[in-house]
Amino acid sequence: MNKQQLFENIKRKKSFLCVGLDIDIKKIPTHLLNEEDPIFAFNKIIVDSTADLCVAYKPNLAFYESLGIQGWSAFEKTVRYIKENYPDQFIIADAKRGDIGNTSEMYARSFFEHLDIDSVTVAPYMGEDSVKPFLVYPGKWVIVLGLTSNKGSQDFQFTADASGERLFEKVMRISQTWATDDQMMFVVGATQGKLFTDVRKIAPDHFLLVPGVGAQGGSLQDVAKYGMNKQCGLLVNSSRGIIYADKSENFGIAARAESKKIQEQMEALLQERSLI
Numbered sequence: 258m259n260k261q262q263l264f265e266n267i268k269r270k271k272s273f274l275c276v277g278l279d280i281d282i283k284k285i286p287t288h289l290l291n292e293e294d295p296i297f298a299f300n301k302i303i304v305d306s307t308a309d310l311c312v313a314y315k316p317n318l319a320f321y322e323s324l325g326i327q328g329w330s331a332f333e334k335t336v337r338y339i340k341e342n343y344p345d346q347f348i349i350a351d352a353k354r355g356d357i358g359n360t361s362e363m364y365a366r367s368f369f370e371h372l373d374i375d376s377v378t379v380a381p382y383m384g385e386d387s388v389k390p391f392l393v394y395p396g397k398w399v400i401v402l403g404l405t406s407n408k409g410s411q412d413f414q415f416t417a418d419a420s421g422e423r424l425f426e427k428v429m430r431i432s433q434t435w436a437t438d439d440q441m442m443f444v445v446g447a448t449q450g451k452l453f454t455d456v457r458k459i460a461p462d463h464f465l466l467v468p469g470v471g472a473q474g475g476s477l478q479d480v481a482k483y484g485m486n487k488q489c490g491l492l493v494n495s496s497r498g499i500i501y502a503d504k505s506e507n508f509g510i511a512a513r514a515e516s517k518k519i520q521e522q523m524e525a526l527l528q529e530r531s532l533i
C-alpha cells in the first residue's frame with residue numbers, strides 16, 4: 258500500500274484510527290480461556306467489531322512473544338485473518354527492531370517475506386545499516402521511532418547539539434534521506450502535543466504513527482491541530498482504550514463503541530480541514 262492508497266482509505270472510512278492489538282492473556286474475558294487459541298479468538302472479535310471504523314491494526318510483538326510459540330502462532334493467525342478478510346487494512350508489526358545489517362535482514366525477512374506485513378517499527382539508534390535492510394521490499398514501510406510518547410522520551414530525545422538541533426530532530430532529518438516518504442513513517446507520541454509543529458517542520462509530508470491517545474492521555478485534537486497535513490498524514494493508535502473498554506463478554510460491542518467515538522471525532526477533524 259502506498260501513501261496515496263492509505264489516504265484514499267482514510268477518506269473513504271472517514272477515519273485515521275489504528276487499533277492496537279496488545280493482548281494480555283491476563284486481561285481477556287475468562288470465557289475465552291476455554292478456546293483453543295484464546296488470543297486469536299479475542300483478536301478475531303475485536304477485528305470484526307472495528308474493521309469498518311479504522312484503517313490500520315497494530316499488534317505489538319511483546320504481547321505475543323511473551324507467550325512463546327502459542328503467542329507467535331496467535332500473532333500469525335491474526336495477521337493472516339486480517340489480510341484475508343480485510344485486505345484494505347494497513348498492518349503494523351510494532352516490534353521496534355534494528356540491529357547490525359545481516360541481523361536486520363532476518364527481521365525484515367520475517368515480517369515482509371514470511372508474513373507479508375505492511376510495515377514494521379524500527380529503532381534507529383544503530384544507524385543507517387540497521388534500517389536499510391527493511392527498505393528493499395517494494396510497497397513495504399519502515400516506521401522509525403522519532404519522538405516517543407513516554408516520560409523517558411525526555412532522557413535522550415531532547416538533547417540538543419551545539420547548533421541547537423535536538424536528537425529527535427536529527428534522527429528524523431537524517432533517516433528520511435534513506436528512503437522516500439512512500440516507504441518511511443515516523444512514530445511521534447500523541448502526548449507530545451504542540452511539538453508536532455516542530456516535527457512537521459522536519460517531516461512535512463511523512464505519515465506519522467501516533468500512539469498515546471486513550472490510556473496515555475494524549476489529545477487527538479492537539480495531534481490533528483499541530484500534526485495533520487494535506488494527506489492527513491496521521492495514523493492515530495489506541496490499544497488499551499479500545500480492546501479493554503469492557504472486560505465482560507460484551508468486549509467486542511464496547512470496543513466498537515469506543516472506536517466509533519474516536520472515528521466520529523476524526524471525521525469532524527478531517528471535515529474541518531476540508532480533507533473529506
Ligand SMILES: O=c1ccn([C@@H]2O[C@H](COP(=O)(O)O)[C@@H](O)[C@H]2O)c(=O)[nH]1
Pocket residue numbers: 277279317351404405406407444445446468469470471472473494495496497498
Ligand atoms: O512512543 C511510543 C511508541 C510505541 N508505543 C506503543 O503503542 C501502543 C500504545 O498502547 P496504549 O494502550 O494505547 O497506550 C503500545 O503498543 C506501545 O508499546 C507507545 O505507546 N509509544
